[in-house]
Amino acid sequence: MKTYLSLPELNSALAVRDLSDPAAGPHAVQLLLAEVVAGLERLWDIPATTHRQNPLVATADNYDRLGYSGDDVTRDSRYSRHVSPTVMLRSHTSAGIPALLDTLRGETGHYDRLHVLPGLVYRRDAVDRTHVGTPHQVDLWRLKARGLLGPAELHAMMAAVVEAVLPAAEYPDVQWRATPAEHSYTAMGQQLDVLVTRPDGTREWLELAECGLVAARVLRGSGLDSRRWAGLALGLGLDRALMLRKGIQDIRLLRSEHPEVQSQLQDLRLYRPVSAMPEIRRDLSLVLDAVEEADGELLGDLARTALGADAELVAALEIRAVTPATELPQAAVERLRLAPGQVNVLVRLVLQPLDRTLTDAEANRLRDRIYLTLHRGRVLELIAG
Structure with a gap:
């Protein structure tokens, strides 16, 4: 079932500041994103291009062209924010990928580039200390023509992202794992988890990213020959990544207007708790x-x-x-x-x-x-x- 956002609801959603965008003012989210991108550029010695796209997307780009089934539960208005029968607020930054792939149809020579698609996504989500309705994501897609990309390159990509988010020099006990996961737009999908220590000393695995090899049908959907083109796709939740990097326990702090909190959101140093108000x-x-x-x-x-x-x-x-x-x-x-x-x-x-x-x-x-x-x-x- 679909219900549509009213104009005030849409305007309210679009008014939320994108912390990943330098044009909206500096924030630690941008610093972390820059370190992730720089780490992948060093790993592969290829250039990166950042795309900041309109959060209003075609529903087909958000779902159909990425391989989602017609009856996928995420299409329901309980989970996504629809504006009309054909337009919605993106529920993931991957919604920008089909249009990006369309621009590569004319590439006939060698091609190897990292594409970076950061921004807000819009969901209906639970209320707790790690979830908000407008989280930040980034899609990191390495697209290559006339060359192979496989499991080894995917593993190296995951390792580089973990090192960028939780550098071993600062977090020597960091551990990560990859477990099989299904995504409609990847093959050999993986979920990337990191082992973190809670304030009470307990350790638990938390999801950091999802990734995989770009599915051939997604490439073909944009007119790209899947025998010639290959890709790696990784989606990273920037809010959680920053919270892990700085040791922040409450996601609301990322948008806090408290001066002592704001001053700490201009760098990637460990967060120093400000006196908590009582529950x-x-x-x-x-x-x-x-x-x-x-x-x-x-x-x-x-x-x-x-x-x-x-x-x-x-x-x-x-x-x-x-x-x-x-x-x-x-x-x-x-x-x-x-x-x-x-x-x-x-x-x-x-x-x-x-x-x-x-x-x-x-x-x-x-x-x-x-x-x-x-x-x-x-x-x-x-x-x-």
Whole structure:
């Protein structure tokens, strides 16, 4: 199912600052991206070209020309932001690749170049300390004519990206791994994970990038002979990469206006925590019309939209339990006045501004605004008064 963004919603999305773009002002995201690109240029001794493309793309370029199936769940408006039946806000920077490949049809000689496509992507995502609805990505595609590119070159590419993001000189215990993954526009797809140490000392694997050999059908879709052309494709989440490099635990800090935080986002040195504001938690008992609506990404996006500029005050929106009406005690069904098919969803809201402390009254008002947006029941449980 598709729903379309209103003009105010579209303008709001397009107004979000692209931290990877120097034209919008300096930021550490740009420094990290420059190190990644420089590392790959050194590895291959080839030039790099950066493309900054319009975030409004043809739906066909975002999906069909990259090999996505017609019924792929990511096409649904629950996950993507559609503007019209044929235009959308890109859900990945790979959406710029088909048009780029089209420009290479006239290349008849030797060709070997790294293409860099950075920018914001637009998704409906969960609310927590590592996800936002407009993350930064970069697609790094090495395209070569009259030459082979294979698993060895892909492995070297992954190693170079890890070294650029987490240099061994600064992170001597860094470890990484590649595991098989399927992508519609690559062959021999891989997921690149790095082993990181959490503040509590525990170690866990986190995804850093996805990559693979450029699929022959994607090349052929732009009129390029797949017997003559080859490519490597890697997509990197710039927000997560920067958080790993600087040891930042909350993605909201990347856009913080706190002077002590902003000053630390002009370099790639380890982040020095600024005094954290206390958390305020509020639990919500929601009634939704179907189990499918109890989706963290869907509810997170609705909450962000409801709060507008105040969305930055929300640190997390966590689904704690989902219970169909048929599994609830009769007293609860009557109290909530649940209709057949509806579900009771318990949600924990974590509020934590980055630069001040919320009052209880402010927290209650924010809680009620989210509750009124998400709740589908006939009984309201408001607390702000």
